[in-house]
Amino acid sequence: MSFHKFNRILLPALILFCLKGATQTPAEQKKADAYAQLKSWIESKKFRFKAQSATPQRGRTINLTTEYFLQINNDSLSVELPYYGRAYSPSYPGTNSPLSFKSTHFSYVADTLKKGGWNIQILPKDNTDVNKINLEITTSGYCTVRVSSNTRDMISFYGTIAQYGMR
Secondary structure, three states, rough: HHHHHHHHHHHHHHHHHHHHOOOOOOHHHHHHHHHHHHHHHHHOEEEEEEEEEEOOOOOOOOOEEEEEEEEOOOOEEEOOOOOOOOOOOOOOOOOOOOOOOEEEEEEEEEEOOOOOEEEEEEEEEEOOOOEEEEEEEEEEEEEEEEEEEEEEEEEEEEEEEEOOOOO
């Protein structure tokens, strides 16, 4: 008789324990929501890369204190990034950064990576200096941007992805 009472108490408790283990914790749910939001920004081509550091091809990493960015809003590209490195044929006057431009004529190809995340290739067609911008985005929103130029050494930037329009 006592065995049946024990089963009546133990069985429901065991079922509740198993069901609780099958549901997501708040931290897991928050991570899944952030991933879904990041994925929607990339698919809709509306996001902003905020640069935190720059690494020239022939130098050491430079931490950036000023706000630099690369912003995509569907059919427009806005780039405000510094350049550190060697120029093979500099433009005169050399007052603006070669990585400070706007474009409305570019190709955008986003591929999913095997371990999660995305690789985005942007080819500006109306810029004579920059020929390719490659973004590698992790599932947690960190990003490495590599800029290839026709007349300068390649440069890389590290930072985060944010919603378009957010600073």
